[in-house]
Amino acid sequence: MSNSVEDLAVLPASSEPYQIVYEDDVLLVVNKPAKLLTVPGRHPQNQDCLIRRVQREFPFAEVVHRLDYDTSGLLVLPLTKRVLSDISKQFQARSVTKHYVALVEGKLAKAKGVIDLPLAADEQQRPLYKVCQQQGKPSQTRYQLLSYNSAANQSRVQLEPVTGRSHQLRVHMLALGHAMLGDTLYAPADVAAKSPRLMLHAEYIRFVHPLSRAVLEFTVAAPF
Known part of the structure; x- marks a missing residue:
């Protein structure tokens, strides 16, 4: 491990x-x-x-x-x-559906899409992860632009991880050229300094109740 x-x-x-x-x-x-x-x-x-x-x-x-x-x-x-x-x-x-909300630097070129980039541990910069076509594990994230603040040059994005790799959402958005605000691990220093916390929140989850088999879904809006 x-x-x-x-x-x-x-x-x-x-x-x-x-x-x-x-x-x-x-x-x-x-x-x-x-x-x-x-x-x-x-x-x-x-x-x-x-x-x-x-x-x-x-x-x-x-x-x-x-x-x-x-x-x-x-x-x-x-x-x-x-x-x-x-x-x-x-x-x-x-079969569990989850989505997150993030604030990222810049304006997304496409309003929605799928990021399909394999991820691996960065042996030279532990404990970080990186996109790696050779040793990386398959990793997919669906994204959708929710809004764009032109004054701040920041986008609010909904992210749905299809796979669940470590740091997947941060690394995938960085690979698109849109680092998350407050991300002290991956974002450039000026972007990391724009928030006292990482602007990433697990907003929604849906799953089947193990006993009743009812579909349960919950939403808690991001505090940012």
């Missing part, structure tokens, strides 16, 4: 609380604040995280998917092994 930035760096945990968006006997849907790990990091100072906070109230909560430290938004947390297994299979089958 390659080291991630969440293993290597001390990442101060946000004091902003998580929000419960949905709760029943077998699962939770929560809204994670930015600047909070989903699970504990390897660094001893990175033990405060979303799942540990949730487990104080819901001791059996488990993680089935993650958001980066810098990313806010929706996460599904199973409360039983059966539900964990079922939702894991939905993710593996790519």
Whole structure:
């Protein structure tokens, strides 16, 4: 397993609380604040995280998917092994629909499209990732321009990851020439400095309830 930035760096945990968006006997849907790990990091100072906070109230909560430290938004947390297994299979089958909202530098040339660029760990710049045609794993992101602010030269974009590679949305948008505001890992310094946080938020998720088989969908608007 390659080291991630969440293993290597001390990442101060946000004091902003998580929000419960949905709760029943077998699962939770929560809204994670930015600047909070989903699970504990390897660094001893990175033990405060979303799942540990949730487990104080819901001791059996488990993680089935993650958001980066810098990313806010929706996460599904199973409360039983059966539900964990079922939702894991939905993710593996790519039947869970998710989309994100991001603020990026510049104006997109096309209003919508698919970014299909393989991604691999950047051995020369760990813990970063890069587009790599030779060793990269297949990676696809659907994108759609939502609005453009000409005064700031910034675009609001909806992003739907077809695959779920590490840092996929950041690297794919960078490859298009549109770095995310507040991205201290990939954006040029002037773009990174335009926001105190990464402007990336997991806004929408849809999946099938493991017991009732009802289709559940949730939206939490981006806080930016």
